[in-house]
Amino acid sequence: MAAVLEVEGAVKGFPGHRAVDGVTFSVEPGQLFALVGPSGCGKTTTLRMIAGFETPDEGEIRLRGEPITRLPPYARRVNTVFQNYALFPHLTVRGNVEFGLRRERRRSGAALDMRARVDAVLNMVRMAEKADRRPEQLSGGEKQRVALARSLVLEPDVLLLDEPLSALDPNLRKQVRGELKALQRRTGVAFLMVTHDQEEALSMADRVAVMNAGRLEQTGSPRELYERPRTRFVAGFLGPVNWVDGVGVRPEAVRLAGEGDGREGLVRSAAYLGNRVMVEVELNGGERVVSEVRAGDCMCAAGDRVRVSWRAADEIRPES
Numbered sequence: 001m002a003a004v005l006e007v008e009g010a011v012k013g014f015p016g017h018r019a020v021d022g023v024t025f026s027v028e029p030g031q032l033f034a035l036v037g038p039s040g041c042g043k044t045t046t047l048r049m050i051a052g053f054e055t056p057d058e059g060e061i062r063l064r065g066e067p068i069t070r071l072p073p074y075a076r077r078v079n080t081v082f083q084n085y086a087l088f089p090h091l092t093v094r095g096n097v098e099f100g101l102r103r104e105r106r107r108s109g110a111a112l113d114m115r116a117r118v119d120a121v122l123n124m125v126r127m128a129e130k131a132d133r134r135p136e137q138l139s140g141g142e143k144q145r146v147a148l149a150r151s152l153v154l155e156p157d158v159l160l161l162d163e164p165l166s167a168l169d170p171n172l173r174k175q176v177r178g179e180l181k182a183l184q185r186r187t188g189v190a191f192l193m194v195t196h197d198q199e200e201a202l203s204m205a206d207r208v209a210v211m212n213a214g215r216l217e218q219t220g221s222p223r224e225l226y227e228r229p230r231t232r233f234v235a236g237f238l239g240p241v242n243w244v245d246g247v248g249v250r251p252e253a254v255r256l257a258g259e260g261d262g263r264e265g266l267v268r269s270a271a272y273l274g275n276r277v278m279v280e281v282e283l284n285g286g287e288r289v290v291s292e293v294r295a296g297d298c299m300c301a302a303g304d305r306v307r308v309s310w311r312a313a314d315e316i317r318p319e320s
């Protein structure tokens with residue numbers, strides 16, 4: 001399938017350092033693509049180059065095969081949903097959604113059936129019944145849906161989302177993940193989402209790219225990246241890893257038993273987390289291993305001697 005968005009060798013420097021240092025990836029039609037990485041790794045700068053708010057020093061950006069690298073933001077069929085949603089407080093939900101469309105109509109001069117398009121998109125985000133409210137009368141999740149509607153009504157080729165869930169409280173965030181993904185599926189619009197939250201990326205995205213210090217370390221499906229990370233950085237960024245004798249093993253893959261095969265160790269601590277227990281074991285020899293076990297399966301307490309093992313198939317062996 002031809003990519004809807006291609007970023008090829010993008011470089012962007014600021015005085016003193018390169019924020020983005022040769023980034024290449026592509027997004028397929030209908031895909032939810034997540035760009036993840038720690039704070040300051042260059043995610044937002046990459047997004048801003050795609051939106052047209054920054055010009056790359058090198059490289060090319062293509063939308064449906066056409067170079068857009070030097071086009072101004074308004075000439076790109078790309079829209080951005082900002083972290084804080086940036087809704088107009090004095091306009092209603094409908095007014096906010098219409099606003100961008102009015103601007104587009106002025107620019108293109110084309111006659112648009114504005115009311116029908118706004119209604120369709122408000123239905124899609126399930127905000128039709130609250131169309132006459134103002135932003136202050138909406139919950140965080142509803143505000144986000146209005147921000148999405150405002151972008152989707154412009155029928156972008158790609159929707160850019162910068163930390164779309166960060167303004168929501170933690171409980172709501174998990175619920176909205178599912179809603180956002182379902183909405184993406186319904187619209188069929190490609191979403192490129194930037195987040196520093198690896199769980200968000202793994203649970204929502206079709207494809208994930210992990211960025212570190214201006215470069216992409218690895219791109220792949222969530223499962224590929226989690227189970228077969230190419231670098232220690234990718235392994236560690238996507239979830240905790242025990243590095244024992246040069247191989248990595250995730251806490252949930254570490255088994256504990258009272259006796260039998262495996263290495264011997266002493267339980268140093270067992271932290272109860274409701275549905276699971278995090279058990280820290282000091283192996284004979286001094287290495288520490290963390291095991292995450294279901295609460296019902298864990299009978300151990302600090303001071304117990306245990307056997308620690310894992311399946312060879314669960315070992316992580318990054319190249320670097």
Ligand code: ATP
Nearest residue numbers: 014015019037038039040041042043044045046196
């Ligand atoms: P975060 O998750 O914290 O938003 P990020 O991965 O999105 O981080 P960027 O905002 O892309 O990171 O920033 C990458 C680097 O470039 C950072 O070191 C940042 O300080 C720097 N940077 C970003 N914009 C500018 C600018 N306009 N001038 C100078 N340096 C900048």
